Amino acid sequence: MRVHIGGDHAAYELLGELVGFLTAEGHEVTNHGPLEYDALDDYPVYVLRAAQAVAADPDSLGVVLGGSGNGEQLAANKVAGIRAALCYNEQLAQLAREHNNAQVISIGARMTAVDEAKAMVATFLATPFSNDPRHVRRLEMVAAYERDGVLPPLPSSD
Numbered sequence: 001m002r003v004h005i006g007g008d009h010a011a012y013e014l015l016g017e018l019v020g021f022l023t024a025e026g027h028e029v030t031n032h033g034p035l036e037y038d039a040l041d042d043y044p045v046y047v048l049r050a051a052q053a054v055a056a057d058p059d060s061l062g063v064v065l066g067g068s069g070n071g072e073q074l075a076a077n078k079v080a081g082i083r084a085a086l087c088y089n090e091q092l093a094q095l096a097r098e099h100n101n102a103q104v105i106s107i108g109a110r111m112t113a114v115d116e117a118k119a120m121v122a123t124f125l126a127t128p129f130s131n132d133p134r135h136v137r138r139l140e141m142v143a144a145y146e147r148d149g150v151l152p153p154l155p156s157s158d
Helices: 011-026 044-054 070-077 088-096 114-126 133-148
Strands: 002-006 028-031 061-066 084-086 104-108
Touching: 002 044, 002 070, 002 104, 011 028, 011 104, 011 114, 028 061, 044 061, 044 070, 044 104, 061 070, 070 084, 070 133, 088 114, 104 114, 114 133
Parallel strands: 002 028, 002 061, 061 104, 084 104
Antiparallel strands: none
């Protein structure tokens, strides 16, 4: 699988660990950076590039990393068509793919051990979207809102 990855200084070491892990697992990895440690770098520089690459390549998935993962998830979600999920365990990584068809996982390097991050990423990449009609319906509601700004109708009280 093609995997796009990007982060910031707070996740620089984890990014390197995951690039090595994913490559060893046989994935085609594009590292959007940072390529060297800079304590003053800004996560949007690298995260937006990783998320944009995933959006341009629907057969790929992405990994974004930062200190907490919060800002990185928010940034990735600003890329049109991207659903990024902040995960802190394997179950969330699985559900992000299975129920929400997330294309990008966000992980906080300061909150997550390397082995946990590897397990989450492996689960995320291995889990397909369920295509369950209720999940498809919900994602269509969100996509429609993104397109036209109209809220989904409230359920009728019949």
